[in-house]
Amino acid sequence: MLVLEQDIDQLLKGCRNNERLAQEGLFRQFYSFAMGIAMRYSRDEQDACDIMSQAFVKIFKSIHSFDSSKGSLHAWIKKIVSNEGLDHIKSRSRFSANVELEKVEEPQVNNAALEDMGAEEIMEIVKKLPPATHAVFVLYAIEGYNHREISEKTGISEGTSKWHLSEARKFLQKQLEHLKP
Amino acid sequence: MDQRTPYELIIAEKLQNIPIPDMADQIWSRVKFQLDIDMPTDDDSDPPGGGQTPPDTGFYLGGVGLLVLAAILAVFHARSLSGNQEPAPAAIVPASNPQPEIKSGVTEKSGAIKTPSAPASVARYREYIPATPLTGDSVFVAGEEPRVTLLPDSFATETSPDLKNDLPPGAALTDSVPVIPGKKRGVSGITENDYRIVPKKKDQQPY
Numbered sequence: 349m350l351v352l353e354q355d356i357d358q359l360l361k362g363c364r365n366n367e368r369l370a371q372e373g374l375f376r377q378f379y380s381f382a383m384g385i386a387m388r389y390s391r392d393e394q395d396a397c398d399i400m401s402q403a404f405v406k407i408f409k410s411i412h413s414f415d416s417s418k419g420s421l422h423a424w425i426k427k428i429v430s431n432e433g434l435d436h437i438k439s440r441s442r443f444s445a446n447v448e449l450e451k452v453e454e455p456q457v458n459n460a461a462l463e464d465m466g467a468e469e470i471m472e473i474v475k476k477l478p479p480a481t482h483a484v485f486v487l488y489a490i491e492g493y494n495h496r497e498i499s500e501k502t503g504i505s506e507g508t509s510k511w512h513l514s515e516a517r518k519f520l521q522k523q524l525e526h527l528k529p
Numbered sequence: 530m531d532q533r534t535p536y537e538l539i540i541a542e543k544l545q546n547i548p549i550p551d552m553a554d555q556i557w558s559r560v561k562f563q564l565d566i567d568m569p570t571d572d573d574s575d576p577p578g579g580g581q582t583p584p585d586t587g588f589y590l591g592g593v594g595l596l597v598l599a600a601i602l603a604v605f606h607a608r609s610l611s612g613n614q615e616p617a618p619a620a621i622v623p624a625s626n627p628q629p630e631i632k633s634g635v636t637e638k639s640g641a642i643k644t645p646s647a648p649a650s651v652a653r654y655r656e657y658i659p660a661t662p663l664t665g666d667s668v669f670v671a672g673e674e675p676r677v678t679l680l681p682d683s684f685a686t687e688t689s690p691d692l693k694n695d696l697p698p699g700a701a702l703t704d705s706v707p708v709i710p711g712k713k714r715g716v717s718g719i720t721e722n723d724y725r726i727v728p729k730k731k732d733q734q735p736y
Contacts, residue, residue: 366568372557379553384545393550400552401559408564462539467547470540489537490544517534524536 356421363411371408381422382429388486389433391475403432430491434483434501441479462524473523477516484512 359377362370379400386399407428414424462470477485483502487493488509495506495513502509533541 366570368561368564368570371564372561375557375560376553379556380549383549383552384547387547387549388544393552396550397552397556397559400556401563404556404560405563405567408560409567462536462543465543467543470543471547474540474544489533490541492533492541520536520540 360411360414360421363408375404378422378425382425385426385429386433387471388474388490389430389437389483395436399429399433399436402436403429406432430487431501434487437479437483438502473520476523477519481512481516481519484509485516488513489516 356374356377359370359374363374382403383396383400386396386403387393390396390399403425407425410428414421474482474485480502484498487498487501488495493501495509498504498509499506504512
């Protein structure tokens with residue numbers, strides 16, 4: 349781990365000097381990590397490629413603003429990739445701002461069936477969500493943001509964020525019911 | 530209210546281990562392309578588009594420039610060669626080679642060397658054929674006294690029209706000197722040595 353940190357420091361130094369080799373090294377070092385985040389916001393692999401390429405261009409352009417004392421490089425990259433994924437979803441659809449929900453419903457879901465499902469299978473179900481609902485569900489259920497934070501990131505109200513989450517849960521329940529033996 | 534449900538936690542855990550497609554090269558090429566545009570390197574050694582792009586445009590331009598230059602040089606060379614193939618002007622004997630002194634009215638032979646393309650109107654100079662077979666010693670060398678031998682009638686060649694008209698019938702020209710058959714050759718009191726052509730000195734030449 350110590351060797352890896354030294355390598356990352358050298359890569360960061362090279363990236364600040366606009367060295368292509370260092371930039372490529374940093375990209376490949378964090379490729380798997382960032383790609384996993386990008387795929388949560390994308391409908392297919394090409395979408396994920398778009399998100400990744402745009403995110404890393406922003407990373408290298410703003411590499412001088414990264415301060416290791418304020419957080420880890422992983423968290424910084426995750427934030428940039430998530431924001432880029434969110435912008436990508438926004439470019440495809442508008443977030444409904446006229447629907448409000450006070451309390452989010454919690455439908456019953458077969459957790460056992462969900463446990464037996466693979467990651468790709470679950471991903472395919474999530475991708476079927478409408479774009480805005482998909483974004484809110486990912487931000488809430490996977491990224492761990494609360495509704496206030498989601499409203500700040502997406503520009504929608506907390507009520508609208510809750511409505512989208514409720515819609516996502518209903519959809520998942522229906523989808524998982526079909527998987528019952 | 531903001532608590533995640535158990536199945537959402539399961540979904541989140543599952544999606545942490547989603548298989549990652551191998552698209553690093555494809556994505557990096559796009560990133561590099563954009564960086565070369567937005568943040569070019571100092572040496573500018575990498576062209577936009579990365580290594581997967583076609584060869585450098587400058588390379589093509591340099592090759593085209595070399596081809597154009599080679600074509601221009603070839604044209605100039607061809608022109609110079611065609612200029613050399615033109616009929617060479619009559620070579621003039623260098624001044625260091627003294628002209629032979631022709632006595633007794635023999636038309637002085639100029640040192641001009643006629644080429645096959647000489648116009649027909651110009652009198653063709655005969656070759657001097659010595660009475661004895663040519664040897665290395667008999668070849669005219671600049672500075673030596675050439676030996677001239679008058680040729681018989683059978684060796685008469687073309688002459689200028691004017692000269693032909695002036696000849697008596699039956700006369701054959703040898704060295705542009707009319708030889709009237711039956712008449713005694715030469716003038717009494719003049720020996721063979723008098724017919725020897727001595728090269729004139731430079732300052733004695735009429736031209």
